[in-house]
Amino acid sequence: xxxxxxxxxxxxxxxxxxxxxxxxxxxxxxxxxxxxxxxxxxxxxxxxxxxxxxxxxxxxxxxxxxxxxxxxxxxxxxxxxxxxxxxxxxxxxxxxxxxxxxxxxxxxxxxxxxxxxxxxxxxxxxxxxxxxxxxxxxxxxxxxxxxxxxxxxxxxxxxxxxxxxxxxxxxxxxxxxxxxxxxxxxxxxxxxxxxxxxxxxxxxxxxxxxxxxxxxxxxxxxxxxxxxxxxxxxxxxxxxxxxxxxxxxxxxxxxxxxxxxxxxxxxxxxxxxxxxxxxx
Amino acid sequence: xxxxxxxxxxxxxxxxxxxxxxxxxxxxxxxxxxxxxxxxxxxxxxxxxxxxxxxxxxxxxxxxxxxxxxxxxxxxxxxxxxxxxxxxxxxxxxxxxxxxxxxxxxxxxxxxxxxxxxxxxxxxxxxxxxxxxxxxxxxxxxxxxxxxxxxxxxxx
Amino acid sequence: xxxxxxxxxxxxxxxxxxxxxxxxxxxxxxxxxxxxxxxxxxxxxxxxxxxxxxxxxxxxxxxxxxxxxxxxxxxxxxxxxxxxxxxxxxxxxxxxxxxxxxxxxxxxxxxxxxxxxxxxxxxxxxxxxxxxxxxxxxxxxxxxxxxxxxxxxxxxxxxxxxxxxxxxxxxxxxxxxxxxxxxxxxxxxxxxxxxxxxxxxxxxxxxxxxxxxxxxxxxxxxxxxxxxxxxxxxxxxxxxxxxxxxxxxxxxxxxxxxxx
Numbered sequence: 001x002x003x004x005x006x007x008x009x010x011x012x013x014x015x016x017x018x019x020x021x022x023x024x025x026x027x028x029x030x031x032x033x034x035x036x037x038x039x040x041x042x043x044x045x046x047x048x049x050x051x052x053x054x055x056x057x058x059x060x061x062x063x064x065x066x067x068x069x070x071x072x073x074x075x076x077x078x079x080x081x082x083x084x085x086x087x088x089x090x091x092x093x094x095x096x097x098x099x100x101x102x103x104x105x106x107x108x109x110x111x112x113x114x115x116x117x118x119x120x121x122x123x124x125x126x127x128x129x130x131x132x133x134x135x136x137x138x139x140x141x142x143x144x145x146x147x148x149x150x151x152x153x154x155x156x157x158x159x160x161x162x163x164x165x166x167x168x169x170x171x172x173x174x175x176x177x178x179x180x181x182x183x184x185x186x187x188x189x190x191x192x193x194x195x196x197x198x199x200x201x202x203x204x205x206x207x208x209x210x211x212x213x214x215x216x217x218x219x220x221x222x223x224x225x226x227x228x229x230x231x232x233x234x235x236x237x238x239x240x241x242x243x244x245x246x247x248x249x250x251x252x253x254x255x256x257x258x259x260x261x262x263x264x265x266x267x268x269x270x271x272x273x274x275x276x277x278x279x280x
Numbered sequence: 281x282x283x284x285x286x287x288x289x290x291x292x293x294x295x296x297x298x299x300x301x302x303x304x305x306x307x308x309x310x311x312x313x314x315x316x317x318x319x320x321x322x323x324x325x326x327x328x329x330x331x332x333x334x335x336x337x338x339x340x341x342x343x344x345x346x347x348x349x350x351x352x353x354x355x356x357x358x359x360x361x362x363x364x365x366x367x368x369x370x371x372x373x374x375x376x377x378x379x380x381x382x383x384x385x386x387x388x389x390x391x392x393x394x395x396x397x398x399x400x401x402x403x404x405x406x407x408x409x410x411x412x413x414x415x416x417x418x419x420x421x422x423x424x425x426x427x428x429x430x431x432x433x434x435x436x
Numbered sequence: 437x438x439x440x441x442x443x444x445x446x447x448x449x450x451x452x453x454x455x456x457x458x459x460x461x462x463x464x465x466x467x468x469x470x471x472x473x474x475x476x477x478x479x480x481x482x483x484x485x486x487x488x489x490x491x492x493x494x495x496x497x498x499x500x501x502x503x504x505x506x507x508x509x510x511x512x513x514x515x516x517x518x519x520x521x522x523x524x525x526x527x528x529x530x531x532x533x534x535x536x537x538x539x540x541x542x543x544x545x546x547x548x549x550x551x552x553x554x555x556x557x558x559x560x561x562x563x564x565x566x567x568x569x570x571x572x573x574x575x576x577x578x579x580x581x582x583x584x585x586x587x588x589x590x591x592x593x594x595x596x597x598x599x600x601x602x603x604x605x606x607x608x609x610x611x612x613x614x615x616x617x618x619x620x621x622x623x624x625x626x627x628x629x630x631x632x633x634x635x636x637x638x639x640x641x642x643x644x645x646x647x648x649x650x651x652x653x654x655x656x657x658x659x660x661x662x663x664x665x666x667x668x669x670x671x672x673x674x675x676x677x678x679x680x681x682x683x684x685x686x687x688x689x690x691x692x693x694x695x696x
Binding site: 283287288290291293294295297298299301302304305306308309310336338345390392400 | 472477480481483484487488491497531588589591592593595596598599600602620623625626627628629630632633634638664
C-alpha cells in the first residue's frame with residue numbers, strides 16, 4: 001500500500017474517508033484494501049485502467065453497494081451503517097453523474113431537472129421554475145428545456161444530468177467517466193463546467209476517469225488505482241514527476257511497461273510450433 | 281408527453297366504463313335484480329320428491345322469478361323434503377292456497393319451483409307453509425309407467 | 437453424473453433465489469402502496485398506460501370471443517333443442533372463465549411485456565440507479581405505481597371483456613341465428629348468480645391482476661441490464677405469467693366451483 005500520509009487536519013477533516021476497503025464480485029476481488037481521502041472543496045480524480053472498478057467505487061460511496069470489509073464515511077457518517085432513511089437523507093446531499101446521464105426518458109429536459117425538486121420539496125411551481133432555469137442556465141442549456149431526453153446528444157445529456165445533480169445544492173458530486181465518448185468541443189465544455197461549478201458552488205467533486213489529460217487538467221489531487229489497490233497518489237504535478245514506472249506508463253499512455261502489451265501467454269515460438277506439431 | 285389532463289380524462293372514462301360493465305354484469309346478466317336476501321320473506325313447502333332441485337334454484341310465479349330456494353331439509357317423520365324459499369318483498373300478495381310444483385325448464389333444463397296462486401283472500405306470511413304441492417316428475421318413473429300401461433293394454 | 441447433479445442443484449438454488457427475491461420485492465411493493473395515496477397522479481398515469489391502452493385489444497377480443505361462443509354453442513345446443521340456453525351458457529363461460537383468463541393472458545402480452553420492457557430499459561440505462569442516488573426510492577416511485585395500476589386495471593378490463601362478450605354472443609345468437617331475445621336475457625338472469633359467478637370472476641381477475649403485474653414488475657427489475665437481458669426478461673414475463681394464470685385458474689376454479 002505504500003506509505004500513506006494521513007493528513008488529518010483537525011479543523012477540516014476530509015469529506016469522504018475510505019479505509020481498508022475490500023469488495024469482490026463473485027470470487028473476483030475488485031478492491032483489496034483501498035484507502036482514500038477526498039478533501040473538501042477540491043476536485044479529486046480517481047484514475048486507473050478500464051475494469052479496475054472505478055464505477056464500483058462510486059456506487060460504494062453512494063451506498064448502492066456494500067463492501068465486504070472496510071469502511072466509507074461521508075461527512076462523518078459511516079455510509080454502510082446508516083439506516084434506509086438516513087442513507088436517503090445523505091444521498092440528497094450527494095449528486096452523481098452517470099456515464100449515460102441516466103435521464104428519465106419519459107420526461108423532457110425541464111422536468112428532468114425539476115424531478116429531484118418535486119420529489120423532495122414542496123416548493124411552489126413558480127419557485128421550481130426559477131430554480132430549474134437557474135440550473136439549466138449554469139450548464140448553458142436553458143434554451144433546450146422543451147427537448148425530450150432522447151433528443152439530446154451525449155454531451156448535452158450529461159450537462160442536463162449535471163444540472164439535475166446540482167438541483168438540490170449538494171455538498172459533493174461524483175462524476176462517472178464524464179469525458180468518455182465526447183467530441184472535443186463537448187469535452188472542453190464539460191471540463192470547464194466541472195471545474196467552474198466546483199469552485200462557484202463550493203462543491204467537492206470526485207471524478208472517475210481514464211482520460212488522463214482532461215482529468216489531470218482540472219483536478220487538485222489524483223489517486224491511481226490498479227489491481228484493487230492505490231498504486232500512486234498526489235497532485236497532478238507530483239504524479240508527473242513520479243518515479244513509479246506504473247504511474248509514468250499510465251500518465252503518458254505508453255503501450256508497454258509494467259502493464260504489458262501482451263496478455264499472459266506461453267512464449268510465442270512455442271505456441272506456433274505447438275500448433276504445427278499438433279495438427280501435423 | 282401527453283397532457284396530464286387528457287390522461288386523467290381517459291383514466292376517468294376507463295374506470296367509469298369498467299365499473300359500468302360490472303354494474304351491467306350484475307343487473308343485466310346475473311340475478312342480482314330479483315331478490316336481496318335481507319328484504320323479503322321465507323315460506324316453506326313440503327314435497328314427496330324434489331330430485332334435481334338445489335339451493336339457489338329459482339322460484340317463479342307465472343314464469344317470473346320472484347325468489348329462490350334458500351334451504352332444503354329432510355323431515356324424518358314424514359319422509360318428505362322441506363324446501364325453504366326466500367320470496368322478494370315486492371311479491372307479498374301470494375294467496376294462502378297457492379300451490380307449488382317442482383318443474384323443469386325445457387326437457388333438460390334446470391329444476392325450479394313454480395308457484396300457482398289460488399283464490400284465497402288471505403296472503404302467505406313470513407314462515408308460512410304451502411300445503412298444496414306437486415312433486416317433480418321423474419323421467420324414469422314416467423317411462424316405466426308408460427311402458428307398463430302399454431303392456432297392460434296390449435294384453436287385453 | 438455428479439456434474440449433472442451439481443447442475444441440477446445450481447438451477448434449483450437459483451430458482452429459489454429468484455423466488456425469494458420476487459417475494460421480497462412483493463413486500464417492498466406492498467409497503468410502497470400506502471405512500472401512493474398521497475400521490476394519486478402517479479397511479480393514474482399507470483392506469484392509463486396499463487388499462488386504457490389495453491382497452492382496444494380487450495374490447496375487440498371480447499366481441500369476437502363472444503361471437504364465436506355464440507356460433508359454436510348454438511350449433512351444439514340446437515341439436516338438443518336447447519338453444520334457449522345459449523344466453524346462460526355464454527354468460528357463465530365468460531363471467532366465470534374466459535373473461536378473467538383471456539383478459540389476463542392478453543393483459544400479460546400487452547401490458548405485462550410493456551411493463552417489463554419499460555422497467556428493464558430504465559434499469560439498463562441506469563435510470564433506476566440514478567433515482568436511487570437522487571434519494572428517490574425506485575420501488576416506491578416507479579415499481580409500486582405500476583403494480584397498483586395493474587391491480588386496478590385488470591378487474592375492470594375483465595368486466596368489460598365479459599360484458600362485451602355477452603353482447604357479441606347476443607349479436608350472433610339473437611341477431612343472426614334467431615334465438616329468442618327474451619329467453620336469451622331471462623334465462624341468463626335466472627342461471628347466472630351474482631355472488632357465485634360474477635363476484636368469483638371478479639376475484640379471479642383481481643388475483644390474476646396481482647400475479648401478472650407482480651411478475652412483470654419483478655422481471656423488469658431483475659433483468660440483466662443489457663438489451664438482450666431485457667428482451668429475455670420480456671419473454672419470461674409473458675411465458676411465466678401466462679402459465680401462472682392458467683395454473684391459478686385451475687386452483688381457483690376448484691376452490692370456487694369444485695366443492696358444491
